[in-house]
Structures are given as structure tokens and as C-alpha cells.
Amino acid sequence: MLSTLNKQALSLPWAEFISTIYRDEYYPPLDGSFITARYFQKAELDRVKEAWRHTISLMREGKAPSELGLYIHWPFCPSQCTFCRCSMLVPDRNRDMEGAMIALKDEMSQFREVFKGMEFSSVYMGGGTPTFMTDQMLDDFLSHMHQSFQFSRSAQIYTEASPSTLTPKKLDILLKHGFNRITVGVQTFDDELLKKLNRTGQTKAKVRDIFEKMSHIPNLITDVDLMISMEGQKAPIFVKDMEEIIHLRPRCIHLYPFEDAPQTEFRKQGKMVTDQERKIESQLTLLADRMCSRAGYQRWNDNWNDSTLYPWESRQEASWRRFRGSFLGLGHSALSHAFGSAWYCHPRAPGKDFFSGNYGAQIPSYFLISSSAEEEMRGYAIESLARSRKMSRKVFRDVFKDDILNFNFLAEPILDLAGRGFINIESDFILWKNQDPVDLAVQIKRLYSKEIIAAIFKSEAGPFHTFSLKFGKNEIDWRRIIREGQSGHDTMAYYDSRVWSSIL
Ligand code: SF4
Numbered sequence: 001m002l003s004t005l006n007k008q009a010l011s012l013p014w015a016e017f018i019s020t021i022y023r024d025e026y027y028p029p030l031d032g033s034f035i036t037a038r039y040f041q042k043a044e045l046d047r048v049k050e051a052w053r054h055t056i057s058l059m060r061e062g063k064a065p066s067e068l069g070l071y072i073h074w075p076f077c078p079s080q081c082t083f084c085r086c087s088m089l090v091p092d093r094n095r096d097m098e099g100a101m102i103a104l105k106d107e108m109s110q111f112r113e114v115f116k117g118m119e120f121s122s123v124y125m126g127g128g129t130p131t132f133m134t135d136q137m138l139d140d141f142l143s144h145m146h147q148s149f150q151f152s153r154s155a156q157i158y159t160e161a162s163p164s165t166l167t168p169k170k171l172d173i174l175l176k177h178g179f180n181r182i183t184v185g186v187q188t189f190d191d192e193l194l195k196k197l198n199r200t201g202q203t204k205a206k207v208r209d210i211f212e213k214m215s216h217i218p219n220l221i222t223d224v225d226l227m228i229s230m231e232g233q234k235a236p237i238f239v240k241d242m243e244e245i246i247h248l249r250p251r252c253i254h255l256y257p258f259e260d261a262p263q264t265e266f267r268k269q270g271k272m273v274t275d276q277e278r279k280i281e282s283q284l285t286l287l288a289d290r291m292c293s294r295a296g297y298q299r300w301n302d303n304w305n306d307s308t309l310y311p312w313e314s315r316q317e318a319s320w321r322r323f324r325g326s327f328l329g330l331g332h333s334a335l336s337h338a339f340g341s342a343w344y345c346h347p348r349a350p351g352k353d354f355f356s357g358n359y360g361a362q363i364p365s366y367f368l369i370s371s372s373a374e375e376e377m378r379g380y381a382i383e384s385l386a387r388s389r390k391m392s393r394k395v396f397r398d399v400f401k402d403d404i405l406n407f408n409f410l411a412e413p414i415l416d417l418a419g420r421g422f423i424n425i426e427s428d429f430i431l432w433k434n435q436d437p438v439d440l441a442v443q444i445k446r447l448y449s450k451e452i453i454a455a456i457f458k459s460e461a462g463p464f465h466t467f468s469l470k471f472g473k474n475e476i477d478w479r480r481i482i483r484e485g486q487s488g489h490d491t492m493a494y495y496d497s498r499v500w501s502s503i504l
Contacts, residue, residue: 014445014453015443015445015446016442016478018453018456019442019445019478020478020481020482025383025387027375027382027383027452028369028371028379029452030335037345037367037369039456040344040368042365043344043367043368045110047366047368048342048344048366048368049110049111049114051338051341051342051370052115052338052341053114054340055339055340055341058339058340059118059339063340063373064324064326064339065323066121067121067122067323067325067326068118068120068121068326068327069120069123069325070120070123070145070328070330071124071327071330071334071336072124072125072331073087073128073329073330073331073334073346074100074104074126074127074128074130074133074331075087075089075128076089076097076100076127076128076132076133077090077128077129077132078129078132078162078164078200078201079198079200079201080198081199082196082197082198082231082266083187083197083227083231083264083265083266084264085263085264086127087349088127088129089349089351089355091352091355092352092356094134096352096360097132097137099355099356099357099359100331100332100360101133101137101140101141102361103331103360103362103363103364105141105144106362108145108149108330109144110363111149111330112148115149115150115328118149118150119150119151119152119155120149120151120152120155120328121154121155122155122156123156123157123158124158125158125159127160128349129162130161131160131166135167135173138170138173139173142173142174142176146178151178156181157177157179157180157181158181158182158183159174159181159182159183160183160185161182161184163184163185163186163202163203163206163207163210164199164206165201166184168210168213171210179220180220180221181223182220182221183222183223183224183225184210184223184225184250185224186202186207186241186245187227187230188226188227188230188241191204193230196231197230197231198265208248211248211249211250221251222250223250223252223253224245224250225254225256226242226245226253226254227256227258228255228281229257229258229280229281229284230258231266238288242288242291243291246292246295246297249496251495252494252495252496253494254492255285255491255493255494260272292494296497296498297494297497298494298497299494322380322383322384322387323395323399324337324379324399325337326339329345331346331364332346332347332350332364333345333346333347338371339371339376340372340373340376341370341371342368343368344368346364347365347367369452369455370451374409375449375451375452376399377396377400377407377410378447378449380395380396381414381430381447385423385430385432385440385444386440386441386444389432390429390430390431390432391404391430392428392429393428393430404430405425409449410447413447414430414447417446421434438479438482438483442482
């Protein structure tokens with residue numbers, strides 16, 4: 001069933017239409033980091049395995065990036081925070097989690113043969129809250145992971161954790177299984193605010209105790225997540241939170257501006273962050289920047305194209321995704337990328353009923369779209385230009401063994417966009433000149449393949465003949481819809497410069 005917006009959007013030219021429904025500039029386009037892409041087609045497990053076999057043979061022949069990541073999604077949390085936009089749910093009882101665990105382990109076993117002889121260079125456990133597993137479950141699951149797959153000696157083994165569930169015992173289990181990076185989602189220390197955000201079980205003492213324990217573990221990378229612009233977060237609370245966090249001395253502080261996405265409880269209650277609150281957020285961001293810099297933290301300026309990534313960021317599958325690295329995702333909502341073969345995902349975490357009983361113990365369905373070397377090249381060019389307004393011809397050559405302008409399917413639209421004044425072609429970079437984010441969102445679609453466009457239209461609009469090219473100014477303010485759909489909220493990351501220099 002098409003939404004009203006989509007019905008109206010159907011009257012738009014194709015590039016504008018796609019820009020109104022897919023807001024994140026990933027290629028192939030997704031509905032957001034935790035949501036399945038609606039135009040992916042249902043696929044059987046055998047098709048997924050076949051895709052991976054092809055990718056692995058490309059990797060062995062040096063025709064695909066060598067990075068191989070493992071992503072595990074554990075959808076359960078003790079409560080639902082009002083600001084959450086993740087694919088998560090609160091279980092009624094341990095039985096729900098047990099069913100999901102059977103499915104997760106089963107899925108992992110299914111891929112054991114396929115990945116035999118391959119080494120994963122990273123593991124990322126996210127969710128949900130992976131540390132919400134019981135001690136026994138976590139220990140068993142991680143043993144199963146090590147029995148199923150091999151990891152390189154330098155692999156980054158990484159989990160997200162919440163202070164309410166990361167007990168000293170859980171930490172010991174993680175360390176026993178080789179975890180070398182943990183991000184603790186603190187968000188705030190303020191008790192009243194925590195209550196308002198429905199973030200149960202977190203106390204200042206728990207955060208301090210776990211950081212005290214982690215500080216004695218050599219080579220463990222500890223990160224902290226804090227959020228800005230949460231409902232009820234007054235400036236003095238935020239300043240106090242920053243002081244407390246700096247005192248704990250994590251290796252990295254991530255600051256996330258709250259995104260009032262439609263799936264948050266906040267938005268479901270009909271609320272939105274006001275312009276005034278966004279102004280305060282900008283001021284708080286500047287303040288946080290000064291506090292971090294005074295305390296010896298250095299802001300990471302991600303320019304997307306080069307290797308200014310900090311060592312632990314560059315070893316994470318989310319970072320090399322931009323250079324088209326491959327990653328195997330397991331569990332509800334997990335997305336996977338098999339270079340040159342396919343992108344696929346499981347659906348978002350379904351409702352509680354799904355997990356009760358045997359049904360939840362089965363591997364969730366797969367939804368897939370095929371990829372190819374050509375699609376990977378398009379993806380690299382599109383994501384670099386859309387996210388940083390700049391694409392490195394050198395990186396392109398490193399990954400795809402030739403200059404981008406030697407591939408006609410990309411050279412043609414790029415020269416066309418240059419002719420129309422949108423981009424500059426320089427010897428080392430291709431630069432996006434036009435500053436309007438809506439123009440960028442629309443024009444970048446010229447680099448999309450016919451196959452991806454057709455797949456989107458097939459699922460969103462039915463056959464092409466139902467798609468009208470009529471477009472009148474008064475029909476729909478599509479520029480506003482595209483602009484409002486762009487989040488524009490960048491995460492900021494501050495690294496302890498002393499640790500950084502010691503690594504160098
Ligand atoms: S702990 Fe994280 S994933 Fe769970 S509800 Fe809160 S924000 Fe969402």
C-alpha cells in the first residue's frame with residue numbers, strides 16, 4: 001500500500017521521486033541504518049550462500065577489497081528509551097531471547113563451511129543491547145562464534161554495551177573471548193533525565209565502577225556515547241555530563257545529536273525538536289568542543305576519502321563500508337554486503353509474538369538485491385560525492401584498478417554533471433560544486449544503475465507506465481520533503497590525544 005506521500009511523489013520525475021523516499025545516500029539506497037530496503041527481493045539461504053562463495057573467490061583472486069567484517073544484531077533491551085530509533089524490543093521473558101539465540105547460532109553454523117579458510121578482520125555486536133544476554137548465553141554464543149569462524153590476529157572485536165547490563169562478570173566474559181573495544185552508551189548521568197528517557201537500571205555508580213575496572217585492562221579501547229538535545233536535557237545537565245565523562249577518561253567520546261526520527265517514542269507522542277532547541281544544541285556542541293579540546297581530546301574530522309581514520313575506527317566494518325568492504329550480518333535487522341555479489345538484510349526485529357515459541361527460533365527471512373563490480377563502482381562514487389562532496393580518484397583506482405573516467409557508464413553522467421556546472425573534475429579528485437543539498441540529492445541519482453531504479457519503481461510504484469513525468473510546481477513541495485528528510489546531524493568523535501600519540 002503506497003503512502004499518501006508516495007502517491008504524490010509518483011508524479012515526480014524519477015530522480016526527485018527516489019530522493020523523496022530514500023533519504024540516506026547509501027548505494028544501493030536503504031531506508032535508514034536499521035530498516036530493510038523495501039525493494040529488496042525475498043531470497044533463500046542457498047542464494048545468499050552462493051553470493052558469498054562468489055565474493056570469496058573474488059577476494060582470493062585479489063578482485064575484491066580484503067576487509068571482511070562480521071556484524072551481529074541482538075535486538076533485545078531491558079526497556080525502550082524514548083529517543084531510540086534502533087531495531088529493538090523488550091522481551092517478556094528469557095524464553096523470547098532463547099528462541100532468538102537458537103536462530104542466531106543456527107544462522108552462524110549455516111555459514112561455517114562457506115567461510116572456511118577466510119579470516120574476519122572485525123566483529124561488531126550491536127542492537128539492541130548485546131550485553132543484555134544472560135551470562136550463560138553470552139559465553140555460549142561467543143564460544144560458538146569462535147568455533148564457527150576464524151579471525152585475523154589484528155581483528156577488532158567490538159561490542160556496544162549499556163551501563164545497566166555491562167556487569168563486571170559480563171566484562172570478564174567479553175575479555176575471555178578476545179573483545180578489545182567496547183562502547184558504553186551512557187547518554188546522561190542525570191537520574192531524573194534517565195527516568196524521563198525510560199532508561200532503566202543505569203546509575204552513576206555502575207558507570208564509574210565499570211570504567212574503573214576497564215581502565216586497568218591494557219589495550220582495551222573504551223568509548224562512550226553521549227546524546228545532545230534529548231527531551232528535558234537542560235544545558236547545565238549536559239555540561240555536568242561532559243565533565244563526568246571527561247573524568248572517566250574514555251579513549252573516545254561520541255556525541256550524537258538526537259534525531260527525532262519517526263520510529264522514536266518521542267515522535268510517536270507527536271513531539272518534534274524545535275528550531276530553538278536545535279540552536280541550543282549548536283551552542284552545546286561548541287561548548288563540548290572546547291571542553292574536549294581543553295581536556296586533551298582531539299576532534300576527528302572525517303573527510304570520508306582518505307585514511308585519517310583513527311586506528312580503531314578504520315578497523316570497523318561501518319568505516320570500510322565506504323571503500324566497499326564486505327560484511328556478513330547475522331540476526332534481525334542485520335545488513336550484509338558481499339562485494340560484487342549482493343546486498344541483503346533481514347527484516348527489522350518483529351513484534352514480541354514472533355519471538356515467543358518456536359517461530360522465533362528460526363532464521364529470519366532474507367531480502368536481497370544483486371550487486372556486481374559495476375554497482376560497487378557506482379556505490380563508491382555516489383557515497384563519496386553525496387557524503388563528502390568529494391571523490392578520490394586515487395582510492396577509486398586502488399579499489400577498482402583503473403581510473404573512473406575510463407568506465408563509460410560513470411564517465412558519461414560525470415561529464416554531463418560537469419557540463420551542467422554541478423561538479424569539477426580535477427586530477428586527483430572529483431568535487432561537487434553546487435552547495436544546495438536538495439540538488440545534490442537529486443542530481444547524484446544520475447549515477448544510479450537502471451537495474452536499481454527499476455527495482456525501486458517495481459516495488460514502490462508498480463510498472464513504469466503508472467509513473468507520470470508530469471510535474472507541476474503546485475502539486476507537491478518536493479524540495480521541502482527532500483530537505484526535511486536529510487538528517488544533517490553529524491556525530492562528533494573526540495579522541496584522547498595522549499593515547500593517539502602513544503599509538504603512533
Ligand atoms: S538501550 Fe539503545 S537500543 Fe536499547 S532502547 Fe535504549 S537506545 Fe535503543
